[in-house]
Amino acid sequence: MKAKSGTVLENAQWKIKIYTPPKEHGPVHVHVVAKGEKAEVKIELETLTMKGRTRFSKKTVRGIIRYIHQNYDFLMDHWEKLNGKKKKTQSKKRPK
Numbered sequence: 001m002k003a004k005s006g007t008v009l010e011n012a013q014w015k016i017k018i019y020t021p022p023k024e025h026g027p028v029h030v031h032v033v034a035k036g037e038k039a040e041v042k043i044e045l046e047t048l049t050m051k052g053r054t055r056f057s058k059k060t061v062r063g064i065i066r067y068i069h070q071n072y073d074f075l076m077d078h079w080e081k082l083n084g085k086k087k088k089t090q091s092k093k094r095p096k
Contacts, residue, residue, distance in 0.1 A: 008078045009071055010035075014064060016075065020082045027051075028079050032064050043068055045076055 008030075009016040017031040018024075028045045034056070041054035041061060048065050056064065068075060 005082055009075065011067065014067070016068070016071075018075070018079050018082055024083060028076070028083075030068065030075055030079070032068075045072065045079065 005020045006017055007015045008018050013035060015033045029042050030045060031040060031042055033040045039055040041056050042051040043065060044051055048069060050061055
């Protein structure tokens with residue numbers, strides 16, 4: 001089964017998206033888009049850090065990072081299916 005690019009995981013608040021080359025590049029990351037508002041953030045999976053700027057509050061970004069941490073294996077596996085294998089390391093950073 002081929003992995004699907006775009007929304008790969010969602011809950012009541014956010015959609016988590018993974019894209020493929022040539023649009024995608026750089027470190028392993030996901031895009032998180034708010035439902036019902038104009039906010040987006042890019043989170044690097046291996047370090048669980050925010051990249052760039054966002055309209056999300058700091059509190060919301062912490063919640064997003066916790067959600068990504070809870071779904072880390074699924075998201076990393078999906079990213080690798082779409083973009084090729086990377087050196088897989090379980091994130092040691094625990095969200096606050």
